[in-house]
Amino acid sequence: MRNKKTIFLGDSDQQGREKAVYEALAAAVKAESLDAAVQLVRVAETGKAGQGVVVRILPENIDYVQVKPADAGRIIGESVKKNKKLEDLTPPAKVRQIKIVLRNCGRIDPERIEDYIAGEGYQALKRVLSERTREEWINEMKLSGLRGRGGGGFPTWMKWNFAYRMDSAEKYVICNGDEGDPGAYMDRSVLEGDPHAVVEGMMIAGYLVGAQKGIFYIRAEYPLAIKRIQIAIDQARSYGLLGERILGGDFSFDLQIRLGAGAFVCGEETALIASIEGKRGCPKPRPPYPTVSGLWGKPTVINNVETLANVAQIILRGGAWFAGIGSPSAKGTKVFALTGKVKRSGLIEVPMGITLRQIVFEIGGGVLKDKRIKAVQTGGPSGGVIPEHLLDTPVDYENLQKLGSIMGSGGMIVMDEDDCMVDISKFYLGFCVDESCGKCAPCRIGGVQMLGYLRRISEGKASMEDVDKMERICAAVQRASLCGLGQTAPNPVLSTLKYFRREYVEHIKERRCGAKKCASLLRFTIIQEACKRCGMCLRACPVAAITRSAANVYTIDPAVCVKCGKCYETCKFAAIKQE
């Protein structure tokens, strides 16, 4: 058993081509009488894309790509039997994920502190408490170049330094777990998969700035994250890692959880603080910044979940190590929730500075059904779309901002040719209008006005003048809103206008939605030559818009039709035309 080899093989594009290679390899194994020494395993996925059939041989860890059935004899006869590497089948180096934040996610039981401790857990806390001064550790954070992962990208060390320098007996550390961007769930997964890493990050932040209390602000829609953080806090307390005189020293610190009630604006730090204080979740003008006057008027550091999950690793491996990863202006890695029309949706952690194209095609495996990619949306409702021709841009805070989007907290939605850009901007703006707290007029009134224009465009009732008006309102809302929610709410509109103006014009002038998403602009008709008179569409129609004449001819009444598309989906003979 000890010398047994395993050959894993799979099709990197899920086209089933591995079956023929499997047969050929099986025959070759038999020919060489290696049946007992080798197991052939077909895998569901190879982690590669566009590289044909991929073969991996263990324990040697040799990868071959673009393998054809004809290569089977060589692979078994030379590579497996004689350990001779086949250079022509060896793949080029590919983009790798680097797991710092997600290092424990999927690797430990999040409900057992012992699993975390076994893998250098709380060692960073121990070092911070026992070695060097607070200034030196804050300087280490400066060296790392870590910037806030919640979207703003503010240097973490600077926040800590401001709070550290404040002369106050009472200070607070808050973990912002109010992740609200549609499609983003990085923070949820970190809280659920590695809660102690965030707890340790908060304790280190607490010690370095001189706080005695930390608060987890987690949205109530994340019950499992809340449960696991509570378990983590209880376990840490039972080991004396929270409470009085931690690790036998003179540092005392405790944590508690506050639940967010689902208001998007409470992810903004001043609104979040108001919410913890039991007030309405409305932002306040800054300055004063929370590091000067935050929770209960005391100096407060607010960091995002992902930011805090980086801290222990930076302490253990050093700021220089962290700064060695990523791009010149953005250090380290970023976790993205890759979703939308992509083959492998999920969480990825990649070094900053990687391009969007690499993310979508090399890690994400490409677009679903191999359709054409139209754009990638980043930053959620505060972000924008990045069109196909700009996908080679390296991802960092400044680059995305230059393109009219933002890094945001890490939502990344892939859009293909079937997505309508007017519809997309209507969705995101609608989200911001719903979530506006109503305190300042630009956001409260401007948002509704912009949404009105977008609705009219999507219904084919707008003129080109309306686009100009909408753009003017966008500029006003951006400039005059009180907080980030309003200031960034026009981003989806402006970026789609910038890169996909043609689609707006098409909606307005031709009253046509190319992606067939805007229901008001759709028309369903029955192609009489193709119709088999089965009556399925008539039964499927929820509003009785389809009628059958005495001569057995089916027609759709456009005045009654609600454009739900049920008839189109139901018809087995493609006799319904959608245009």
Add this chain to the structure above:
Amino acid sequence: MNTQKLTAASLDQLAADCAAKVPKNLIRVGMSTCGIAAGAEAVLATLRRNVAARGLKIAVEQCGCAGMCYAEPLVEVAVEGMPTVTYGRVTPQIAGEIIEQHVERKLFVQDYIYTVKVDDEK
């Protein structure tokens, strides 16, 4: 629950003890929101039931999201002497096969492996 208060020295001792206790034979099921939504609870229950019924020496534990949400439920299987692999889109039926084939007969189950762990990816 533990009531021992850790000091700097006993933290290191605990870390060493915990690391030594990590089982060589181990099945992990992704039990974050994404996994649970895809049916991981039934898979975990099936695995535990099978391991107990057959008296197998393999631990079955839960873990967080490994990132491959499209392939949930994910089940990582580490059996001594075999490469560690992660099965994806596991149903209770596949979970039964994993126990029978992979754990008992030391043969990988065909067509459900999503990742193969190799040393340089640790």
